[in-house]
Amino acid sequence: MKYRASRSPLTWLGGLLALYLAVPLIAFLIRLAQPGDRGFDTPGLWPALWTSIESATIATALVCLFGIPMARWLARSRGPVARAVGGLVLLPIALPPVMSGLVLIYLVGPYSRLGELFNGGLTESVAGVVIAQTFVAGPFLIIAARTAFQGVDPALEDLAASLGHRPAARFWLVTMRIAAPGIRAGLLLTWLRAIGEYGATVLLAYHPYTLPVFTYVQFSSTGIPTTQAPTALALGVAIVVLIVAEIRLPRLLAGRGGRVDATAAATGASGSGPQPVEPVRVSMNLDVVVGGFRLVVAHEAASHRIAILGPSGAGKSMTLRAIAGFLGPDAGEVRFNSDVMTRVTVEARHLGYVPQGHTLFPGRSVWQQVVFATDADPSLAGWWLRTLRLDGLAGRLPGQLSGGQKQRVALARALARAPRLLLLDEPFSALDAPVREELRRELRRLQREAGLSTVLVTHDPEEAALLADEILVVADGRLLQAGPRAEVFARPASPQVARLLGIPNLIPATVAAPGLLALDAPTDAASEAPGLRIAAGTGSLPAGTAVLWTVRPDHVTIAPLAAGRPWDEIADHYPCVVDDVADIGTLTTLTVRLPGDQELRVRTTDQVAVAPGDACLVRLPPADITAWPAAPDSATGPAGSLALAAGTEGAGASLGPPTRRS
Template identity: 40%
Template sequence: MRRTPGAIRILGGVLTLYLLAPFAAGLSRMGDADWRGVDRAALVHAACVSVASATAATVLIAVAGIPLGYVLARGRGWRVAVLGGVVQLPLALPPLASGILLLFLLGYGGLLGGLTHGALTESFAGIVLAEAFVAAPFLIVAARSAFAAIDPALEEVAATLGHGPGAVFRRIGLPLARRAILAGLLLAWLRAFGEFGATMMVAYHPYSLPVFTYVAFGGAGLPAMLPVLAPTLAVAAIVLVLGQAVAVPRRRRYGPLRDVLPPVAAGPAVVGPGRILVLDLRQKLEGFTLRVEYRTQARRLAILGASGSGKSMSLRTIAGLERGAGSVVRCDGRDLAALPPEARGIAYVPQGYALPPHLTVEEQVRFAVDSDPALVAHWMAAFGLAELAGRYPHELSPGQRQRVALARALSRPSADLVLLDEPFSALDAPLRARLRRDVLAVQGGIRATMILVTHDPVEAMLLADELLLLDGGGVIRAGPVDEVFSRPGGEVAAGLLGARTIGAGHVLSPARIDIGGGVALRVAGAPLSPGARVRWAVRPHQVRLDDRGDYAATILHRAAIRDGQRSVRLLLGDAVLDVVADPSCPDTGPCRVTIDPMALQVWPA
């Protein structure tokens, strides 16, 4: 636990003492209270008026103020900014000035006053309206801040699971902002309960407790105020205690969690072609333009690119979370681009998984509007989540949270597309490898097309049938995974696919290239044109030192052992390669290597 600096504690303590001092001074004088001159019936009536009016005003504020706070938190543009400032104006006005402004509206000469023939002044309704005016900003500001603090991904995932805007507000926004909203309601109630200036101007009668206190002070002096203060302090204390009891979160405690994950049970394989997916994704931002065109019937598609290439934006455009003018998204002829996210029939797993913290594991998995109980039970069991059904996200390990997000997506039977946005990026290497196998295990058993966004070529090779390579917002290579890997088409694409050392050569035959030094490499993939100049690359772990290998090479340098392997630099033809070798390999000198023709990437020079 971190210690608070002493100076900060002292400054906080000084203010605390100052705030408590008036209460201590008043309570110390309770023995001097003059109870004989107090009109107890009038005092009780005034207290009841204040409690009832503050409660009514708070209800009115809540009904409209909570939605207004949501609009201000989610809205954009200058109009929202102006509105956010206007609703806080009552905070800056002296209470008497607020009362005068209200009289222009509620008095006999005002718009509402004329329509109601003055019924809104000198009445209980007038007290409520005056209190609502001065107290509303306390709730609006609290609600706006609470809604703004909610991770937008939580609401976006809810929309992609079929929930409309109203349901997202009720099931995500309100529960997550609840505690801050309760605090705002408490502040608004206390402000309304203690309002004097605006109330006195609009509705001097019936007496509220502050007005009654003012009248009693003018007639009897300070000693008569002590009995009047008693109900005020009592009511305020009760409300504060109740507010704290409701607002303080209660959390269960579990022991430290480990990612002990049982194997995923794969279902029966789905055979036959996938859905026909047609994409023409367009987004234009300042300094960046996205244009991705592709048509596929593959069940598994990966979008691979560096950071800032547009791959996540592409996925969000497919999901409807980014609306690009002129974009086309068709699935089996169904036009998805014209539909909002909740109507597209998709399931979306963003980075970080976006698990609402107020829902248990079971509630997460069945959160989609059309979740199938049988599918929920199946995926809960398949991912080993049944024993965790009652836990909340903060009580889960990273691997368990990832499984919950996948189970939630797969439990929606109407989903034609399952979208995964770098689902393994935040995990350590062993867990990432384990969860890749989890996804691989379930891919063959679902009918939906799965689209994976990644920057890792290993994930793309393992989890996709077809591959889109993006750079600068455009497609630089696309097609079946094997074809794209063997013929990346250019140096940028080869780099995205993991190429480190790039060599030069020329084509001897449709399946062989000369790389100098008397070495001719066999290559797989589409036939090459003899005589053409080419570039080539191979990933370090795909070059194997072998005494009976196909190609002669020379070891130039052997590095220290790390993680049971040794990095070796060798000369192959005219190219210098960094490869991964067995720890027992020679220090330097001649050697032989084997390279799988499928591992070589070749493209025009």
């Protein structure tokens, strides 16, 4: 049986509450419809209504003027002062209204210093009514607005800054726009609470009558009949205000806006593409602490396409934010080519910034997103929409886009201002594998065709290799290695770097002799079999030094055992047993076990003719093996690590000629 909401206990409980709230109002309306004196002709009724509307509106305006900045400050502030102010804001709600009136008398009463300064004009006047209503109703707006501001993603303000908008513009165009529904609800609650206030008002400003005070006076003097009129007026005003509060102008204009966006995009799509710009090479000398995390990174890039690679929490995004200027001038020196950018504000650096996730501005169409920058070129924006296959989507809102489309919009928005430098903070991490692969190839094509200067943050070695010419490897806020892509991948500076580069084979060994590593067999008193000896560059390391060595899985070759020929007569070939064979379509991954019970991963695109349990040979070219001293203090980074063997693809020469086993 399908679940039906109408049969849920929650629905019934909600229905009972709605019935409880509606029955008194229905009973009142029935009584109001009956003939008799309902009090509409009572003197003072209409002035009391006007006094209530006027004072509630003034009080709400004052709360809006001062309460929204306070709410914004409370939403962004931490510490004892903010907590104390937040508690004070709640006190008027906790106090009974009559007590609030008494507290206000001590402040603005006719015998207080402030009251004497105004000759008692702050009580028994409209000013007194406004003071009472502001005190009692103000917290409703502040609490609602604070919650709304807390729901605004700070990344959106940073994004607006990267698009050239200054602080005031960011507040009005981004923060207020997103927080507007919560602020609107707070203003509505504030106005309704103010117009209904009785306790504080009757003590502070008995005259002129507000509608609640007038109603109480009528009830005390003539009973219920003449209170029907003020009650009906209060109910009518509340209904009108609620209806007006539900009007959403953007909804009324949504259809027209979508057509305007589509027309503008179609016009811009005929424009020319980006003009060639000077490549930007980033240099940085950063030393900054944020939330107890210290980042120390110094590097001068030789390429205009670099990638910052590392695990989660390594400081990659923090490095990118420092380059963008979000961390301020105290983060350290940043240069674009020879231009020192350290004290240049974010909005003046002329960047394109694509943050993590699908970060689009809520409530803005695709076209409004891509032309949001202060210096966005509509013609160029239309060209990028077409180039990124977003034409036809200009009028859509973020909720109407797929993940890949959102990421394309974010990229088009960053590129529509012809940025000097494009910053990408793990832009594809939240996407499905097919979409991620497609967008990677798209960005690589744009790098090549448009000459984009890019800084990419990623934890994916394949993505870094695909989209950068130079790679910086960071971990724990430190730079472990930096250099050209081929050199970094071919010669990792330490075992930690090798792991971060996705190189799985890290195997312990001992230097047996110059150019020879020993994989010692497990301790076994019943066995005197020697351990396996592997030819590899050992540099100047003395015999007996414990090391870790690695070889890339795609540099290992599987070979069958040669019938009638010992394996040790075949150069660079070693015996092993196949543990696992995984065919994933485009390539095959094997796990083999060397003597000494050491696992080795192999990756190949060739046809594999072995199965788990088979004995075979693996070829390990000495020039492809990299080794490091195994001592912890020598594997902390480039300065304390030793790459002993040459890389491939022309990365460099080995430290010494490989020694074959005897």
